[in-house]
Amino acid sequence: MSSGTLRILLIEDDRLDAELIEEMLDRRLGQSFDIENVLRLSEGLARLETEEFHLILADLGLPDSSGLETLQRLHKKTEIPILVLSDDNETVLPTLAVRQGADDYLAKEDLTPDTLVRAIRFALERHAHRRTEQALARAQEQFRIVRRIQERLLPNIDVSIPGYDIAGTIYPAEHASGDYCDLFSMPNGCVGFVVADVSGHGLGASHLMLEARSAVRALVHQGVALNEILTCLNELLFDDCLATDHFLTLFIGRLDPTCHQLEYASGGHMAYLIRSSDKLERLRSTGPALGLIRERPVGSRVLPDLKTGTIFVLPTDGIVETVSIDKTLFGIERLRGFIVRNRHLSARGIVDGLYQAARDFAGHLKQHDDITCIVVKIL
Incomplete structure (x- = not known):
């Protein structure tokens, strides 16, 4: 006693x-x-x-x-x-x-x-x-409740539109995920999509993720420009991030199927294009991660004339930072190699296969981070 x-x-x-x-x-x-x-x-x-x-x-x-x-x-x-x-x-x-x-x-x-x-x-x-x-x-x-909410709000993404095949999924490391992916319609026949990754795990990261999702959807509905969405989101979440010692990276894109153009804004989040030549191009961030700096302008970028055979990959770091038993990182090159070898698969096949490849690479080690990925194939 x-x-x-x-x-x-x-x-x-x-x-x-x-x-x-x-x-x-x-x-x-x-x-x-x-x-x-x-x-x-x-x-x-x-x-x-x-x-x-x-x-x-x-x-x-x-x-x-x-x-x-x-x-x-x-x-x-x-x-x-x-x-x-x-x-x-x-x-x-x-x-x-x-x-x-x-x-x-x-x-x-x-x-x-x-x-x-x-x-x-x-x-x-x-x-x-x-x-x-x-x-x-x-x-x-509490974890189960949050997880059930997330499953309703963040369903698997499987969309086929003329000329494009799109898929996305979250594979949480815990009952409640700090990752976020979403797909929504935008004006003029455009398709919007988001992937975000909140630092840390558990309920705190999950609550922040749900805040981000609600805010993004509201701002998209109001017709706010992509870069301004990230600026507003940073202002909305900054105090919560500071209080909970979290931050988040976020990528939001708008795909215009009629002119094969992708506009995006990225707050410190990775994204890649793999051309028909199998070369991987990293899409540079247009601003810092959210929740780190209170006032920081965010830009946007346009990728015109996307060619048939191009694959757009939007993962969270849970894939590339998967660690093997001998402490080797899965890394970007393995990600590229998997997609090049399996570019014949559907977007859904690539998303699920990439996750399984990362888990096979880890062997018997537990999944240490949420894994989320959106894949867009230009057909």
Whole structure:
């Protein structure tokens, strides 16, 4: 047990028994106990309303309550450990009390300082273990809720429009992802798409990602220019990024199928073109990652006259930074090599195959980062 003071609520109407218990604990070296003795259950419940205790020692035969009713009323009021004190003529009641949630029962006639302190220690340890399990269960449920929301908001992307084949997917490393990909219609028959990667993992990154998605969709709906979307998004998210120690990279593109033109704005996010010659071209960023600098202009760039056979690849760093057992990075060249060897596949086949190639490269190592990718094939 901790060397700090343990506050114990002793609900015992027999003053001699109460004094004996207090004396046993007073003699215990290395542990300080602060014992508050009340004679009635109603007094104990009132103390629990206003004071904090680590543990309850309770006789089930009290002037204003008896039997399992005492335990039930205590459980409704608090979740701290409860040790039942029983008289020597009681046999069935203590066992029933333990089955209904008491941490232990102690026969008064057999009580010694060692058995009393040992029972207190075990009860506190079990309580700490239960609290840890409950906290873990709550966290897992939160992850599941966020994941279900993400699955509804961030579905797989599979789109075929004349001359183009588009696919995208998120493969989260945890229950809740910090990556984000999206596809939406834009004016004049254009198609918009986004991939973003929030630094870190878990619920904080997931919440920031959902904020980014909502903001991007709202700004696109208002007809805001691509570079201005990133500027506005940075302003909207900067304080949250600063408070949570996150940042995000984001690429947003607008594909015009009629003139085979791609306009994009990139806040520190990687993207690649693989031409029919199999040469890989890295699309340079047009601004810094979001959430790092409060005021920083972002530009945009236009890629005109996209040729048949060109493949546009928009991954997050979870692919290229996948590590093998011998600590080798998957890297950009392996990404290029996979796509060149498999350019005959559909966009969906390339996305799924690239993910599997990264996982095969990692061997038995766990996926350490979210993996997201959009592929656009010009047919």
